[in-house]
Structure formats: structure tokens, C-alpha cells
Amino acid sequence: MTTTGEERTTALTGPWWWARWRSAVLDGSLALVSALECAAEGIPFARDAGIPVSVGIVFGLLAGSVLLLRRKWPIAVVLVAIAITPAQMGFLMGIVGLYTLAAAELPRRIIAALAGMTLVGTMIVTFVRVRQDMARGDLTLGDWFVPFASITTSLGLTAPPVLLGLYVGARRRLMESLRERADSLERELQLLAERAEERAEWARNEERTRIAREMHDVVAHRVSLMVVHAAALQAVARKDPEKAVRNAVLVGDMGRQALTELREMLGVLRSGNGAQRRAASASVPPASVGVPVAEPEADPRSDEDEAAAEGPYLAELDVLIGQSAAAGMVVDLSVEGDARSYARAVEQTAYRVVQEALTNVHKHAAGAKTHVRLAHRVSEIAMQVENEPPPELSSASAARLPSGGNGLLGMRERVMALGGVFVSGPTDAGGFRVSAVIPAV
Incomplete structure (x- = not known):
């Protein structure tokens, strides 16, 4: 787990401008060493300048302690180091100050200017000091040694801390960039996980809705016809035994058909292959694009069950209308255009719309004459069921069929899912009309 910028900000526990106590202790130690060094170097400076030694020591202590501010004001530390260079003081402060300056997030021109000033100042002071030593006879080397000593000394005291500071600063910025990128990736992964969970929940809800719609289509029509036939059977059981037997046979056929369709659907639900594939495809996050995913092995038996439970075809519409006619409904079927095959979802949706509309007639308008119109057009198929x-009174009206109010909603969802148009409502004559247009592509 990476640490975000906000967490790092709240983790600052050091005093004043230090992020941690460890940094404060380090800077305090360096400042103490620098102050002692400058105090020791202040003794010969005071003697050469003709001032009291105590003044030189105090001056050295004050100048060396400026190193304590190196993280807050690195430019000031380097300027102080340059200022006391002629007194041959503050070598440690100059080295640490240049390193801190180069590692800080400052413009390169400022770093180059201060480093150049330090280089020139150190070179001049070293040149003068070596010339004085040679003039006093302390050094007996040739004249070539003076520029050589001044150049090498100035480069040795300036270049290494600057180069090291530049490297550390670049590495620090790189690590910060990588940390920010890791934070961003972590946030993106968290967002993707939340979106994947939302899509998975959406897929589960869609699957539950689809299953409920399929169960309603399978059960509502068959059971409604069974109830109608049972009511008619009760009415004619004593008056017309032969008709009662025919109604009983129809009830048995309807029950067996309903059980068969339910068994096929439950077989698909038990295998779960179709639902798992839909849920998996809906819940895969975009981050997994391009990653090979192992496909589950196809089960031909489950594919057959799923294909069988997908629903009927439009060719079975005559059988559907015949079942309603056998239940006592007067149904008029008219077909326009040349019949042809459509996509599986289109044929299933068209069949279910007609089936649910006929079921509603059985429930709410038993005995009413119903007109079913089917139109095959160039790029769409249209259907209309109007009763x-x-x-006022009919033998089927005693059935008292309940209604859950989900039939019209399910038809609308089916049609709109395919980009079609669905309209339903009462007619001026007192009946009810259901119309749907589905694209045939």
C-alpha cells in the first residue's frame, strides 16, 4: 500500500520546518560541527585581522550555526559560506550548503550562479593563500603549483557536492513522481473495482429481471388458460359431460406444456452457464482489456437446454391463438406482408407480446372478441392485439384471474431493449389495444 500525499503531509511530526525529528537532529549536529569548525578557524583569523580572539570565536560560532537553516534557506547558507571564504572559514558549511542547494527544487540558473561564485571565491582565496605561503618560504615548489592548487582545491570543494546534490534531487523527484503515479494507479484501481462491483450488481439485477420476465411469460399464459378451462369445466360438468372431458384434456395439456417450459428454464438456471457468461461479460473492468481470459469449456447439453428455453418462434403463433380459441375466445388473426425468419430475439419478443396481450384479454376481458394483426415490413415487424x-356475463368471467401488473411492463422492456416502440392503452370503443414495432435488423 502506497502513502498518499495527504497522508505524508499529516505524517510531518518534526519541529518547525523539519518533516521528522531525525532530520532536525542531523541538521543540528551538522550546525554544531560547523560552528566549532568556524570557531576554531576564527582564532587565526582574529590574530591576522588584529582583533580580539574572543570576537573571532564568537564570529565563527555565529557564522557556522547558520548551517542549521540549510533546509529552509539554502541560498542564505551558501551566501554566508561565500562571504566568510576570505577568512578561510566555513569549509563544511560551504560543502553541505552547495549539496543542499543543488538538491533543492530551485531554478538551475540560481544553482549555477551560486556554485560559480563559490568556485571563483575558493579559487581566489586558495591562490592568494598559496602565494603567501610560497612567499614566506613555507612551500618551495615552482610557480606552476599556485594555479594548480587553486584550481584543484576549488573544484574539489565545489564540484562533488553540486553533482551529488543534483543526483539526489533528481532521484528524489523521480521517486516522488513514481509515488504520485502509484497513488493515481491505486485510486484508479479502486475506482475500477467500484465500477466492476456496480456493473456486476447491475448484471445481477438485469438477470433477475430477465428471469422474472421469462417466468411470467411461461406461467401467466398457460396458467391463465388452465384457470379459464377449469372455470368452464365447472360450469358444464353436469350439463355437458363430453365438453367437460374436452376441457379437462385441455387443462391437462396446458399443465404439461407449462411444466415442460418451466423444467427447461430451470435446467438453464441450474447449469448457470448463460447467466454466468452475461454477468462475467458485464462485470469485467476496462483495466483487463488485452489480458487473455480462459474461456470455460462449452457444454453441448447445457447449450441445448438454453436454446430450448430461449422461447418459441413466430411460426408457433397459430398454435398460441388456437389455444386461446379453445378456451372460448374469438380470435381473428390477420397477417400482412411475406413471412420470413428474423433474429432469435426479435421472434421471441414478438411472440411474447402477442402471448401476454392474449393473456391480459383472458384476465380482464374474458369472452371479448380479439383481433391480432401481424405486419412483415422491410426493416421491421409490427404487431397489434386489440380486444x-x-x-357483461360469460362463463369465463367466473375465473377471477389475478393480475400482478407486470405484463405490460415486461412487454415494454422487451420491445425497448431491441430499439422498438411499444404503446398500450384503452380504445374509444371500450376495449384495449397493445401495439409494438420491432426493428428487424
Whole structure:
């Protein structure tokens, strides 16, 4: 787990401008050593300048302690080091100050200017000091040694801390950039995980809605017809035994068909292959694009069950209308255009719309004459189911079929999912009309 910038900000526990106590202790130690060094170097400076030794020591202590401010004001530390260079003081402060200056996030021109001033100042002081030593006879080397000593000394005291500071500063900025990138990636991964969870929940909700819609389509129509036939069977059981037997046979056929469709659907749900594939495809986050994913082995038996449970075809519409007619409904079917095959989802949706509309007629307008119109057009298929006002009394009206109010909603969802148009509502004559247009592409 990476540490975000906010967490790093709240983790600053050091005093004043230091981020940590460890940094404060380090700077305090360096400042103490620098102050002692400058105090020791202040003794010969005071003697050469003709001032009291105590003044030189105090001056050295004050000048060396400026190193304590190197993290807050590195430019001031380097300027003080340059200022006391003629007194041959502050070598440690100059080296540490240049390193801190080069490692800080400052413009390169400022770093180059101060480093150049330090280089020139050190070179001049070294040149003068070596010339004085040679003039006093302390050094007996040739004249070539003076420029050589001044150049090498100035470069040795300036170049290494500057180069090291530049390297450390670049590495620090690189690490900060990598840390920020890691924080960003962590936030993106968290967002992707949340989106994947939302998409998975959406897929589960869609699957539950689809299953509920399929169960409603399978059960509502068959059971509604069974209830209608059972009511008619009760009405004619004593008056017309033969008709009662025919109704009983129809009830048995309807029950077996309903059980068969439910068994096929439950078989698909039990295998779970279709639902798992849909949920998996909906819950894969964009970050996994391009990553090979192992496909599950296809089970031909489960594929057959799923294909069988997908629903009927439009070719079975005559059978559907025949079942309603056998239940006592007067149904008029008209087909326009040349019949042809459509996509599986289009045919299933068209069939289910007609089936649910007929079921609603059985529930709410038993005995009413119903007109079913199917139009095959160039780029779409249209269907309309309209019933006339129901008669006041009919044998089927005793069925008292319940209604959950989900039939029209399920039809609308099916049609709109395919980009179609669905309209339903009462007619001026007192009946009810259901119309749908589905693209045939």
C-alpha cells in the first residue's frame, strides 16, 4: 500500500520546518560541527585581522550555526559560506550548503550562479593563500603549483557536492513522481473495482429481471388458460359431460406444456452457464482489456437446454391463438406482408407480446372478441392485439384471474431493449389495444 500525499503531509511530526525529528537532529549536529569548525578557524583569523580572539570565536560560532537553516534557506547558507571564504572559514558549511542547494527544487540558473561564485571565491582565496605561503618560504615548489592548487582545491570543494546534490534531487523527484503515479494507479484501481462491483450488481439485477420476465411469460399464459378451462369445466360438468372431458384434456395439456417450459428454464438456471457468461461479460473492468481470459469449456447439453428455453418462434403463433380459441375466445388473426425468419430475439419478443396481450384479454376481458394483426415490413415487424369490450356475463368471467401488473411492463422492456416502440392503452370503443414495432435488423 502506497502513502498518499495527504497522508505524508499529516505524517510531518518534526519541529518547525523539519518533516521528522531525525532530520532536525542531523541538521543540528551538522550546525554544531560547523560552528566549532568556524570557531576554531576564527582564532587565526582574529590574530591576522588584529582583533580580539574572543570576537573571532564568537564570529565563527555565529557564522557556522547558520548551517542549521540549510533546509529552509539554502541560498542564505551558501551566501554566508561565500562571504566568510576570505577568512578561510566555513569549509563544511560551504560543502553541505552547495549539496543542499543543488538538491533543492530551485531554478538551475540560481544553482549555477551560486556554485560559480563559490568556485571563483575558493579559487581566489586558495591562490592568494598559496602565494603567501610560497612567499614566506613555507612551500618551495615552482610557480606552476599556485594555479594548480587553486584550481584543484576549488573544484574539489565545489564540484562533488553540486553533482551529488543534483543526483539526489533528481532521484528524489523521480521517486516522488513514481509515488504520485502509484497513488493515481491505486485510486484508479479502486475506482475500477467500484465500477466492476456496480456493473456486476447491475448484471445481477438485469438477470433477475430477465428471469422474472421469462417466468411470467411461461406461467401467466398457460396458467391463465388452465384457470379459464377449469372455470368452464365447472360450469358444464353436469350439463355437458363430453365438453367437460374436452376441457379437462385441455387443462391437462396446458399443465404439461407449462411444466415442460418451466423444467427447461430451470435446467438453464441450474447449469448457470448463460447467466454466468452475461454477468462475467458485464462485470469485467476496462483495466483487463488485452489480458487473455480462459474461456470455460462449452457444454453441448447445457447449450441445448438454453436454446430450448430461449422461447418459441413466430411460426408457433397459430398454435398460441388456437389455444386461446379453445378456451372460448374469438380470435381473428390477420397477417400482412411475406413471412420470413428474423433474429432469435426479435421472434421471441414478438411472440411474447402477442402471448401476454392474449393473456391480459383472458384476465380482464374474458369472452371479448380479439383481433391480432401481424405486419412483415422491410426493416421491421409490427404487431397489434386489440380486444372489443367484454360481454357483461360469460362463463369465463367466473375465473377471477389475478393480475400482478407486470405484463405490460415486461412487454415494454422487451420491445425497448431491441430499439422498438411499444404503446398500450384503452380504445374509444371500450376495449384495449397493445401495439409494438420491432426493428428487424
